[in-house]
Amino acid sequence: DAGVIQSPRHEVTEMGQEVTLRCKPISGHDYLFWYRQTMMRGLELLIYFNNNVPIDDSGMPEDRFSAKMPNASFSTLKIQPSEPRDSAVYFCASSSMGGAGEQFFGPGTRLTVL
Amino acid sequence: SQQGEEDPQALSIQEGENATMNCSYKTSINNLQWYRQNSGRGLVHLILIRSNEREKHSGRLRVTLDTSKKSSSLLITASRAADTASYFCATDAGQAGTALIFGKGTTLSVSS
Numbered sequence: 001d002a003g004v005i006q007s008p009r010h011e012v013t014e015m016g017q018e019v020t021l022r023c024k025p026i027s028g029h030d031y032l033f034w035y036r037q038t039m040m041r042g043l044e045l046l047i048y049f050n051n052n053v054p055i056d057d058s059g060m061p062e063d064r065f066s067a068k069m070p071n072a073s074f075s076t077l078k079i080q081p082s083e084p085r086d087s088a089v090y091f092c093a094s095s096s097m098g099g100a101g102e103q104f105f106g107p108g109t110r111l112t113v114l
Numbered sequence: 115s116q117q118g119e120e121d122p123q124a125l126s127i128q129e130g131e132n133a134t135m136n137c138s139y140k141t142s143i144n145n146l147q148w149y150r151q152n153s154g155r156g157l158v159h160l161i162l163i164r165s166n167e168r169e170k171h172s173g174r175l176r177v178t179l180d181t182s183k184k185s186s187s188l189l190i191t192a193s194r195a196a197d198t199a200s201y202f203c204a205t206d207a208g209q210a211g212t213a214l215i216f217g218k219g220t221t222l223s224v225s226s
Binding site: 033042043056100101102 | 144205
């Protein structure tokens with residue numbers, strides 16, 4: 001199994017540009033989570049899906065952030081327009097049991113907004 | 115908001131010593147999990163302990179859970195340089211099917 005796949009691994013962009021992060025969960029997992037990690041705030045849950053349906057997006061910082069899961073094998077997190085304070089490592093994780101079980105994390109996307 | 119809070123924030127030990135990290139949380143839980151993160155990598159699951167369990171072992175790892183005190187500890191015995199990483203506790207806030215809430219982690223440095 002390839003595990004959770006994220007792309008790109010690194011993204012450098014300029015303020016105001018649109019950024020799209022991608023995630024392929026582990027096949028058969030019906031929960032998908034997007035997290036953001038910074039030194040200041042630690043690991044924050046942004047949004048999670050169950051069976052492709054967004055369940056809780058209360059962690060999405062503002063309307064500039066949006067996430068979709070068009071099918072069971074693909075999800076995107078979009079930031080438009082990006083700002084320097086969005087610089088962070090963004091992780092995608094998948095699970096077969098939500099909070100009741102183990103989450104499998106991708107390698108993360110390191111985003112730098114100049 | 116953070117559900118779990120790890121203590122200490124940073125820990126430095128010598129190879130062969132034991133490392134103990136603590137986690138406190140605020141609400142009732144169904145389970146508590148510990149994860150490790152090596153520098154520049156994603157988190158890796160280490161161990162899960164359910165609310166009706168008091169202690170669990172996995173190799174050199176020992177986890178305890180005290181639901182009355184809303185706290186857990188992770189003990190790594192006979193530490194190795196490869197154990198150098200950040201360690202996070204995560205809880206489910208007592209609701210099945212919901213997301214985990216992670217603490218800010220303990221950074222462990224093991225020197226040889």
